[in-house]
Amino acid sequence: MNLRARVVGCLCVVGLLVLALLSACIGRFPLQPGQVLHALLTVGHVPAQGDMVHTVLFGARLPRIGGAMCVGAALSVAGAAYQAVFRNPLVSPGLLGVLAGAGMGAALGIVWGMGHAGVAALSFLGGLAAVAFGVGVAQMFDATSMLMLIFGGLISSALFTALLSLLKYVADPQNQLPDIVFWLLGSLTQVTPQALVVLVGPVVMGIVLLSACGRMLDGLAMGDEEARTLGIPVMALRYGVIGGATVLAAMTVAVAGMIGWVGLVVPHVARLLVGPCNMRVLPVSACVGAMFLLVCDDLARTLSAEEIPVGLIADLLGVVVFVAVLPLLRRGWRA
Amino acid sequence: MSGGSAILRVDHAGFHRGHRTVLHDVSLDIRTGEMTALLGPNGAGKTTLLRLLLGLARPDSGRVWLDGRPMADWSRRDIARRIAYVPQGHVPLFPYSVRDIVGMGRLAETPFAPTLHERDREAVAHALAQLSITHLAARPYTELSGGERQAVLLARALAQGGQVLILDEPETGLDYGQKQRLYALLRRLSAQGRAIVATTHDPVQAAGIFDRAILLRHGRVMADGPAASLLAPPMLDQLYAPQEREKN
Numbered sequence: 001m002n003l004r005a006r007v008v009g010c011l012c013v014v015g016l017l018v019l020a021l022l023s024a025c026i027g028r029f030p031l032q033p034g035q036v037l038h039a040l041l042t043v044g045h046v047p048a049q050g051d052m053v054h055t056v057l058f059g060a061r062l063p064r065i066g067g068a069m070c071v072g073a074a075l076s077v078a079g080a081a082y083q084a085v086f087r088n089p090l091v092s093p094g095l096l097g098v099l100a101g102a103g104m105g106a107a108l109g110i111v112w113g114m115g116h117a118g119v120a121a122l123s124f125l126g127g128l129a130a131v132a133f134g135v136g137v138a139q140m141f142d143a144t145s146m147l148m149l150i151f152g153g154l155i156s157s158a159l160f161t162a163l164l165s166l167l168k169y170v171a172d173p174q175n176q177l178p179d180i181v182f183w184l185l186g187s188l189t190q191v192t193p194q195a196l197v198v199l200v201g202p203v204v205m206g207i208v209l210l211s212a213c214g215r216m217l218d219g220l221a222m223g224d225e226e227a228r229t230l231g232i233p234v235m236a237l238r239y240g241v242i243g244g245a246t247v248l249a250a251m252t253v254a255v256a257g258m259i260g261w262v263g264l265v266v267p268h269v270a271r272l273l274v275g276p277c278n279m280r281v282l283p284v285s286a287c288v289g290a291m292f293l294l295v296c297d298d299l300a301r302t303l304s305a306e307e308i309p310v311g312l313i314a315d316l317l318g319v320v321v322f323v324a325v326l327p328l329l330r331r332g333w334r335a
Numbered sequence: 336m337s338g339g340s341a342i343l344r345v346d347h348a349g350f351h352r353g354h355r356t357v358l359h360d361v362s363l364d365i366r367t368g369e370m371t372a373l374l375g376p377n378g379a380g381k382t383t384l385l386r387l388l389l390g391l392a393r394p395d396s397g398r399v400w401l402d403g404r405p406m407a408d409w410s411r412r413d414i415a416r417r418i419a420y421v422p423q424g425h426v427p428l429f430p431y432s433v434r435d436i437v438g439m440g441r442l443a444e445t446p447f448a449p450t451l452h453e454r455d456r457e458a459v460a461h462a463l464a465q466l467s468i469t470h471l472a473a474r475p476y477t478e479l480s481g482g483e484r485q486a487v488l489l490a491r492a493l494a495q496g497g498q499v500l501i502l503d504e505p506e507t508g509l510d511y512g513q514k515q516r517l518y519a520l521l522r523r524l525s526a527q528g529r530a531i532v533a534t535t536h537d538p539v540q541a542a543g544i545f546d547r548a549i550l551l552r553h554g555r556v557m558a559d560g561p562a563a564s565l566l567a568p569p570m571l572d573q574l575y576a577p578q579e580r581e582k583n
Contacts, residue, residue: 087428212447219439221427225391229422230495231415231443276429279449 005274005284012287016069019291023065023298029056058193067191068297068310069290070203071252072262076289077282078245078252079263080270081210084217084278085241086146089329092264093249096149096242097156099260101130102253104160107167107180116190119183120254127250130160131242144224144235186257186311188297199255206248207286213241214279221276259311261318262289268329269321292317339367342417342498342530343388347397350383350554357383358554360397367498370521370531372541372562375551376575381534384551388501388532390414415443419492421502424484430475433487437462437472440494455494462493465520481508489517493524500524502533506540518544538574542566550574 024036035053047054078093086095093099105126109119134156138148171177191199216237219227224234252259266289267281273288274280293310296317300310343365350358358380365371365388373381386392387399390406399406401417409417419440440462441455451459463469466486471479476487485508492500500521506514522544525531535541541548541562548562552574558565 089428212449215439215442215448216446218431218435219442221429221431222439223425225386226420226422228391228411229389229415229418229420230439231412231446233411271429275435276431277435 005280008273008284009280009287012284012291016287016291016294019294020065020069023068023294024057024061026298027056027061027301031057031061063191063193063196064188064297065294066196067188067199067255068293070196070199071188071256071259072266072289072291072293072296073207073286074203074248074252074289075259075262076266076270076285076292077207077210078249080267080278080282080285081213081217081241081245082263083267084220084281085238085245086150087221087223089268090264092260093245094157094260094263096134096153096246097130097160098127098246098249099253099258100157100160100164101133102127102250103184103258104130104164104167106183106253106257107164107171110176110179110183111167111171120195124250124254126160127253128246130156131246131250133159135239135242146224182309183257184311185309186259186314187307187309188256188300189307191255195255199251202251203248206244207283210241210244210248211279211282213237214277214282217241217278218276257309257311259293259314261315261322262293265318265322265325266292268325272325272328292321339369339528341366342402343532344400345384345387345394345397346400348387348394348399349396350380350387350392351395352383356554358387358394361551361554361556362397363549363556363559365499365530365532367530368525368528369547370525370545371533371547371549372538372545372566373532373534373549373551374536374538374541374566374574375557379551380554381551382503383554385501385503385532385534388499389418389420412443412446415495415497417497418499418501419495419497421485421488421492421500421505423503423507424481424488426477426484430477432472433463433468433474433476433479433490434459434472436476436487437490437494440491440496443495458494458496459490462490465493466490467516482510482513485509485517486513489520498528499530499532502531504534504536506535506537514540538566538571 021033021036025031025033029052031053036057039053039057075093082091082093082095083089102123106119106123109122134152135149137155138152142148168177168180171180216232219230219232220234220237227234267285269288270281270285274284293314296313297310300308300313341364345361345363348358348361361384373384375381383392387394390409393407401409401414437459438451441451441458445452445455463472466489468486468490471483476484479487485505505517509517521531545562547560548565549559550557550565557574558570
């Protein structure tokens with residue numbers, strides 16, 4: 001690994017920790033960094049009754065910070081993996097329909113009157129079902145064609161978006177429809193310590209596994225046939241990476257609703273920082289994505305008295321970042 | 336002919352694309368230490384034959400053998416350890432450095448390693464030095480000229496190793512000096528025992544460079560023999576004569 005990548009990697013990790021500490025301090029009940037650090041260092045001790053610092057930090061703020069980091073990292077790595085597999089810098093994790101399917105699954109859960117866990121489970125399954133449908137459509141015609149895979153994804157996205165619209169149409173406009181709309185806007189308010197425990201393991205494992213495929217994904221950039229002559233099992237790699245990235249993206253929607261732009265923009269920022277090699281792009285994307293969504297969530301919590309959906313902030317900030325880095329990116333692309 | 340043992344064998348191979356027969360009953364051996372040129376007019380089946388030799392396509396009839404075993408029995412990784420390929424120059428979307436591209440030649444050895452191992456780095460450095468392109472190592476591949484890209488792809492194949500080197504029109508985009516250096520390198524590799532197979536559209540040059548020529552026309556082997564004697568006017572006139580519609 002070259003010196004620049006090492007420096008960037010260290011800065012990303014330190015920056016993420018500092019940002020997490022600052023995020024833990026800000027909110028309606030402000031905390032001092034010393035209070036946060038003290039609470040973290042005495043985490044094994046039984047807190048005094050009425051210890052607000054402990055209650056705010058461990059009951060609400062840290063799970064939310066952890067959720068933002070996991071969701072941001074997962075979406076960014078999924079986006080980087082999709083861009084590598086499809087050899088296209090404009091691809092985002094929603095290409096094969098995972099976001100549309102997960103949104104539809106969540107809406108179905110809300111219309112059926114399920115609790116949060118049920119809605120999240122249906123959302124996750126909806127995301128997987130949408131991608132499975134898109135891949136199935138592609139395989140009916142030509143399993144080896146990337147173009148067919150993209151067409152399959154377009155068909156799947158259109159179908160599940162239509163089903164989502166249908167569910168919105170039949171939903172109770174007083175109770176269910178606002179819930180669906182709020183879910184689709186994306187929010188981290190529902191991240192509980194229990195949900196975070198479920199989320200962390202698979203997200204970390206997904207990031208590690210996809211990063212381990214980084215050098216083979218670089219080989220894939222040379223084209224399928226050339227990649228095969230380099231010893232890469234192209235179909236197994238492609239579908240394995242799509243599967244891993246899909247699970248990551250579906251989990252984010254299940255936990256936090258629809259959050260766009262992160263999976264598209266962050267991998268580009270990572271490439272600017274460490275170059276195009278996926279072995280470096282994927283872990284750096286995870287760090288930058290975690291920081292990006294942490295900043296978005298801090299803004300969502302603090303910009304106004306009423307909390308703003310984090311998906312909205314991510315969309316707006318994502319556009320600003322993308323416009324800012326586009327001139328730099330274009331120099332690197334073959335365009 | 337100067338070749339050693341047969342490392343690749345095509346045995347009565349036929350290949351169809353839709354209703355069109357691309358290769359008819361093709362049989363040939365590729366031998367270690369021999370430079371073989373594959374010639375023929377456009378559409379003669381050269382690319383398809385290369386794909387069979389690389390294990391990228393399976394014949395509809397007949398078999399391809401690698402090192403005494405059917406090609407279909409080898410894993411992609413094991414094929415890549417034995418056969419390196421130099422495609423015609425192209426440009427990936429992302430600006431990988433020359434070192435990154437040449438390092439891809441080591442994927443068959445260490446596919447999951449986070450970085451290249453010491454042995455891989457040595458292979459990359461040696462390949463860059465053999466092509467005299469060490470000074471380009473940090474440059475983005477996307478910013479190189481056609482000839483430099485061709486050299487980088489050849490360096491990647493050298494880093495990959497293996498006993499067989501297959502090249503698809505390697506002289507495309509090269510100037511006279513680059514061609515001479517390329518052929519000198521191929522001769523050296525052949526003398527070290529590698530089997531070299533290259534498609535070419537330059538029979539005059541190939542006659543002086545290659546040991547052996549295989550002439551393909553209408554998907555059939557029209558002739559297979561010493562390059563110097565085969566690549567002469569009567570045979571070349573016949574090979575490149577205007578093609579009438581083939582009856583299949």
